[in-house]
Amino acid sequence: MTFRVASEVGKLRQVIVHRPGREMDRLTPTNKDELLFDDVLWTQKAQEEHDDFVASMRKEDVEVLYVEELLAETLENPQARHYVSDETFEERWYGINGTQIMREYADSLSPKDLAELVIAGITKTELVAIMGRSDSAYLARAENDFMVLRCLPNHLFTRDTSCWVFDGVSINSMQKVARQRETINFEAIYRWHPRFRDEDFKKWSGGMADRAATIEGGDVEVIGNGAVLVGISERTTAAGFERLARSLLWNGEAQRVIGVLMKSERAQMHLDTVMTMVNETTFLKYAHLGMLPTVTITKGGRPGEINVETAPGEDMHKVLAKALDVPEVRILTTPEDDFAAERGQWNDSCNVLALEPNVVVAYDRNVTANEYLESEGVRVVTMPGGELGRGRGGPRCMSCPTIRDEI
Numbered sequence: 001m002t003f004r005v006a007s008e009v010g011k012l013r014q015v016i017v018h019r020p021g022r023e024m025d026r027l028t029p030t031n032k033d034e035l036l037f038d039d040v041l042w043t044q045k046a047q048e049e050h051d052d053f054v055a056s057m058r059k060e061d062v063e064v065l066y067v068e069e070l071l072a073e074t075l076e077n078p079q080a081r082h083y084v085s086d087e088t089f090e091e092r093w094y095g096i097n098g099t100q101i102m103r104e105y106a107d108s109l110s111p112k113d114l115a116e117l118v119i120a121g122i123t124k125t126e127l128v129a130i131m132g133r134s135d136s137a138y139l140a141r142a143e144n145d146f147m148v149l150r151c152l153p154n155h156l157f158t159r160d161t162s163c164w165v166f167d168g169v170s171i172n173s174m175q176k177v178a179r180q181r182e183t184i185n186f187e188a189i190y191r192w193h194p195r196f197r198d199e200d201f202k203k204w205s206g207g208m209a210d211r212a213a214t215i216e217g218g219d220v221e222v223i224g225n226g227a228v229l230v231g232i233s234e235r236t237t238a239a240g241f242e243r244l245a246r247s248l249l250w251n252g253e254a255q256r257v258i259g260v261l262m263k264s265e266r267a268q269m270h271l272d273t274v275m276t277m278v279n280e281t282t283f284l285k286y287a288h289l290g291m292l293p294t295v296t297i298t299k300g301g302r303p304g305e306i307n308v309e310t311a312p313g314e315d316m317h318k319v320l321a322k323a324l325d326v327p328e329v330r331i332l333t334t335p336e337d338d339f340a341a342e343r344g345q346w347n348d349s350c351n352v353l354a355l356e357p358n359v360v361v362a363y364d365r366n367v368t369a370n371e372y373l374e375s376e377g378v379r380v381v382t383m384p385g386g387e388l389g390r391g392r393g394g395p396r397c398m399s400c401p402t403i404r405d406e407i
C-alpha cells in the first residue's frame with residue numbers, strides 16, 4: 001500500500017500512534033506546565049485507555065503502528081543511530097562533558113533501550129549512578145531529580161510532529177521546546193525505517209531546519225478536492241503556513257491551501273481542537289469559534305510564486321465550500337449552553353478522528369456532542385479519555401494517518 005492521505009474522512013487504513021510509557025511517570029505538578037500537560041497522569045490507566053483506542057481502530061481494520069517500536073527498529077541502523085544521538089545529545093544544550101557522559105551512556109544501549117531513553121528521558125541521579133561521573137557544569141547545576149535529558153510525553157500526540165498530505169509527509173519544526181526533539185525521532189523513522197526507507201514519498205518541509213517557521217499537524221487538515229486547511233495558530237506560524245503551501249502547491253497536487261487566522265491561546269492551540277471533519281462536506285465546529293478570516297494561497301504565475309488572497313470572517317464557510325467545490329458546507333455545532341460548550345471543547349469534544357465518512361472516534365465523556373453527532377447521522381465510536389485528556393488532546397491528536405482510501 002502506498003502512503004497517501006488525500007482527505008480527512010476516506011477510510012482509514014494505517015495510522016501511527018504512541019502508547020504512553022515511562023515518560024508519563026516523569027510528569028510532576030512542578031514540571032507539567034513546561035511539558036504542556038494540565039495534570040499528572042495515572043499511567044497504567046492512560047495505557048488502558050490508549051489500548052481501547054487502538055482496539056477501536058483495529059476493529060475497523062486499521063493497521064496501527066507504534067512510534068516506540070518504529071523508533072527501536074529504526075535505531076538498528078547505525079546511520080539512524082548516529083543521527084538520533086548527534087541531534088539529541090547536543091553540546092549547545094548540555095555542555096561539553098554533560099553531552100559526552102550522556103552520549104557514552106546512549107552508545108552503550110540496545111536500539112530498544114536507546115529509543116526508550118530518548119522518549120522517557122533520564123534524571124541526574126540515574127545518569128550519575130550509571131556512569132559513575134558527574135564532572136560537568138551542566139550536571140553540577142542540576143538538582144538530583146532534574147531530568148537532564150527531558151522526557152517527551154507529547155509523543156502521545158503523533159498528529160502534530162508529522163502529518164501526511166497527499167503523497168508526502170510534513171516533518172514539522174515544533175513551536176514549544178518541550179516538543180522539539182520529537183522531530184528528530186520522526187525524521188529518523190521516515191529516513192531509515194525499512195517500512196519507509198525505500199518508499200517513494202515527498203517531504204513537504206524541512207523538519208528541525210525550518211526552525212522559527214513552525215508547523216504542527218493538528219493545524220493541518222486535508223479537506224479534499226485538492227484543498228488543505230491550515231490553522232495559523234499558537235503553534236503554526238504565518239511563515240510556516242506560507243512555506244508549507246508553496247511546497248504543497250509547487251511540488252505536489254494541492255490546488256489551494258487555506259489558512260484560518262486563529263487566536264493564539266492554549267485552549268485552541270491547533271485547528272483540530274475546534275474544528276474537524278466528519279464526512280466529505282461536514283465540519284464539527286466549536287460553538288464559540290465564530291467566523292474567522294482566511295488567507296487562501298494558490299500558485300502564482302512564475303515557478304515558486306504564490307498568490308495570497310484574504311477574506312473576511314463572514315466568508316469563512318463560503319471559502320470552504322468553494323475549496324470543496326460544493327454549493328455549501330454543513331456545519332455541526334453541538335446545541336448546548338455556553339458553559340457546556342467551553343467545557344466540551346476543553347475536553348476535546350470537537351477533536352474527532354474519522355475512520356470513514358460518518359464514522360468517528362470520540363472521547364466518551366463528551367456525551368452531548370456525541371449524542372448530537374449520532375442524531376445527525378454520524379456513528380460515534382467512543383473511547384475513554386479521563387487520563388489521556390489531561391494532555392489536552394483527543395483522538396485526532398493521538399493519531400497520524402499514513403494511508404487513507406480516496407473519497
Ligand SMILES: NC(=O)NCCC[C@H](N)C(=O)O
Binds near residue numbers: 035217272273392393
Ligand atoms: N493536535 C492537537 O491538538 N494536539 C494536542 C497537543 C497537546 C500537547 N500537550 C501540546 O500542548 O502540544
